[in-house]
Structure formats: structure tokens, C-alpha cells
Amino acid sequence: MLETTIAGSLPKPFWLATPRLLWAPWAQSGEALLEAKRDATLLVLKEQEDAGIDIVTEGEQSRQHFVHGFLERIAGIDFDHKVRMGIRNNRYEADCPTVVGRLRRTGSVHAREAALARAHTTRRLKFTLPGPMTIVDTIADAHYGSRVDMAMAFVIQFDEPAFNVYMDDVREWGVAALHRASEGLTCTTAVHICYGYGIKANNDWKASLGSEWRQYEAIFPALAASRIDQVSLECANSRVPAELMALLRGKDVLVGAIDVASDRVETPEEVAATLRRAMAFVPAEKLFPCTNCGMAPLDRGIALGKLAALAGGAALLRRELGAA
């Protein structure tokens, strides 16, 4: 009960990429880069295990960014022609590769990373991938002429921070694209919908959203009716009303109890308090303590502290419930 997991990314060591940056440049190239990615993957698995995280990830150590890391192995995308464009409805700008032809998967995208992680942990493993709506919001289109057509070209799963920006699109085609992406999968499927990494543009946007964040209210009913098993959301230090989680009845809920936009490490008691608020609306057997979002831009020491706090808070609550 209350198995802990993280949203996905973890900070990369300095010998792999520049610390405390999103889209951080690699510190190595060629063979040395492959070796550094592999070493960092083993390291973050061990650190999660030591911290007491139950369902671990490879921390996205092999990807410069979760969207573009995935796209590097998709044909039809030109990485040499990046376009500076506003993403997440112009919340911030990013250099985005251009779609120049039909999008085609030419082989397994992250098979090597997944196999490496699987070989080096006996814990349950979660592998994160960007979802279709977020991908098409992070590339420049010079081929399809329609976001919907471009999104339907993907067969993958699912980090969808864009779901909190385009709520009408989620109902109209976002969930349909997720279903298409998950066709044939027999594993547990999850969709992570957050308010973004703890970078300035996102923090400013959150400050503009008013006293109550009700974006989830518009999309949870469609997700509750979907075939996706788990929904990962942001709860720590967020202004999301806890009762919105009741709209996810029947789903596993990954409750974000770690704030990734703050360098302050939560206490286990604070984590437990966030989880307790969620438990009023999510049964304990459906509740998975998690982080608000990925931790890639954080200092490594702080991220480690937050992992331990997450595991500690979940343990506290398990003891309270007599399920240690």
C-alpha cells in the first residue's frame, strides 16, 4: 500500500550534463557520452532504491529533454533546423526541431535504456514517455498542417503537461490520441499531468492562475472514462482543490507530494499531510505517493533529500494505517 514513485526525471551528474538546467548540454560526446549515460542510469536507480522509492525510473538520464530525447529516434524530424517557438500556449520559448516529412518510428525508441534499467533493479520499473499532445506542442510543423493529424501519427505513451493548457482539446482529441498511443500495451499505463518543471516561466504562469487551480476539473472526467490506468498529478504546494481527485474514481492516483519548484526539502510529516488530504478522496489502495513533476533541473543533493522525504512520508502514513 502507498507505494512511492517519482514523476520521472532526476538531476544529471555534472560529468553527464550541465547541472541545474533544462535542455542542459551534454558534458561528453561519442563513446564517452554513451558510457556516462549508462553510469548515471545505474547511479539514479541505486539512489532511488537507497532512498526507499518503491517504483523506480531511469531518471531520464539518457535524454536531453523528455520530448526531444524521444524524437531523436523518429524519422521525419529535422534536428538541424530548430525553430525558436513559444510552447505551452506561449508560456515559454524553446528551440524545437522541425517536422519535415511523415513521422515514422524506425525501431524501438528507448529499448536500450529500458533494458539497461530493467537489468539493474529488481524493483518495479516505470518508464516515462511524452504524450502526443505534448509532443506536437514541442515541435515545429512543416509537413502536416494540423496538430491533430500530427498527434495521431504517434504510437507511444504519455507525459502530458500540455493537458493543463488545452483543456478543450483534451476532451476533443487528447484522450483519443492517448488511446491510440496505448493500443496493444499490456503493461500498466499512466498519464502525468502537471503544471510543469520548476522553471521561472512556469512559476510565473502558476502565479497568474488565481487562488484555485481548476484545470484538472475540465479533464478528469474524460480521463476517468479512459482506458489509462493511472493519473499522476501535482498536489504539493499547489492550489488544486483536493476534492477534484474524486473525479478520478476508479483510477490509480499518483499524488504529487514533493514540490519540484522549491529547493526546500519537505519533511516526511509534510509529505504525509499532503497524502492525508488526498486520502479523503482517493482510497489508500489506489494512492501512490509521487513527486509533482520531474526533478531534472534540481541540485542533486536536494533531489536526494526529496526522494528520502517522499519515502519517509509514505512510511509514516503506512504505519499510521497499520500497514507497515
Ligand code: ZN
Ligand atoms: Zn511534470
